[in-house]
Amino acid sequence: MSVxxxxxxxxxxxxxxxxxxxxxxxxxxGSVTLLxxxxxxxxxxxxxxxxxxxxxxxxxxxxxxxxDSGFDPRNLVEGIVLQFKLLYWKVR
Numbered sequence: 543m544s545v546x547x548x549x550x551x552x553x554x555x556x557x558x559x560x561x562x563x564x565x566x567x568x569x570x571x572g573s574v575t576l577l578x579x580x581x582x583x584x585x586x587x588x589x590x591x592x593x594x595x596x597x598x599x600x601x602x603x604x605x606x607x608x609x610d611s612g613f614d615p616r617n618l619v620e621g622i623v624l625q626f627k628l629l630y631w632k633v634r
Contacts, residue, residue, distance in 0.1 A: 545574055551588045551603035552584075559593040567592070572599050580609035 549566045562584045568575030578591035585631055586609045 545569065545597060545600050548608075550579070550606040550608050551576070551600065552606035553603050555582075557603065558595060558599060560591070562587075563609055564593070564603075565608075566600075568594075569597075570594070572597055584609050586610065 545566055547569065549564050551564050551566075552562055553564060553620045555561045559576065559580065561631045562578050563580035563584055564576035566574055566579045573594050574597050576585065576595065578593070579591045580586050584606070
C-alpha cells in the first residue's frame, strides 16, 4: 500500500499503538510517523501524541476519513460574532 503525508488511518485496540485515528506526518526511512488526531469514535482531539511504526505495520491499519473534514473555521467565527451581537442587543 502507498503511504503519503496527510493520509489517515483508523487503528484498533489490537494495534501496536493506542486506538484512534492517526494522520501521517512523516516518512523517515522504512518507517511512518503518525499523529493521533481523533479518538476511536472519530471525534477530533488535539493530543500531540506522536507514534513511529515500521512502514509494513501501516498496511494492517484501516484507511480513515480526515476527522477535520466538514470543519470550517468561518462557521466558528460567524457563531462568535452572532453571540456578541445577541449579547449587545440584550445589554442595550
